[in-house]
Amino acid sequence: MKGDAVAVGVEGGGAMEENGEGRVALDDLRSRMAEFARERDWDQFHSPRNLLLALVGEVGELSEIFQWKGEVPKGLPDWDEKEKEHLGEELSDVLLYLVRLSDICGVDLGEAVLRKLELNARKYPVSRCKGSSKKHTHYGASSNGSDL
Numbered sequence: 001m002k003g004d005a006v007a008v009g010v011e012g013g014g015a016m017e018e019n020g021e022g023r024v025a026l027d028d029l030r031s032r033m034a035e036f037a038r039e040r041d042w043d044q045f046h047s048p049r050n051l052l053l054a055l056v057g058e059v060g061e062l063s064e065i066f067q068w069k070g071e072v073p074k075g076l077p078d079w080d081e082k083e084k085e086h087l088g089e090e091l092s093d094v095l096l097y098l099v100r101l102s103d104i105c106g107v108d109l110g111e112a113v114l115r116k117l118e119l120n121a122r123k124y125p126v127s128r129c130k131g132s133s134k135k136h137t138h139y140g141a142s143s144n145g146s147d148l
Helices: 026-039 048-066 081-104 109-123
Strands: 006-009 013-016
Touching: 013 026, 013 109, 026 109, 081 109
Parallel strands: none
Antiparallel strands: 006 013
16 A cells, blocks of 8 residues: 555665555566666666576575575574575565566566466365365366366
């Protein structure tokens, strides 16, 4: 909600809109990333391919954090603050490249996510899937008539 927005400082100047619950909207991230690239004349480098490769590189850096840790419990109770901060930085890199890629490709990420959640709800109905980790193909054709 714009009325409940608070400014959050962002390195490089300016501020981002944050709703009253401490969350930043995808559209705010999208516009901020576009501005960030435009100010540096980086649009010339932000082709879908280049952004995808950068995203994959960041996912690799994220995976390195977990690479030799074995199973990690939810909440990361054994991690120190420095490790959690590093994790947050790498998760942020992944999100920022994903948001930028979707923008450059003309995909409204928020709408796409909501459609995908609805599709997944049809593919994995609670009545058939609760407590199961099986792939949707185990349950047969989805309710929209396709076997995704």
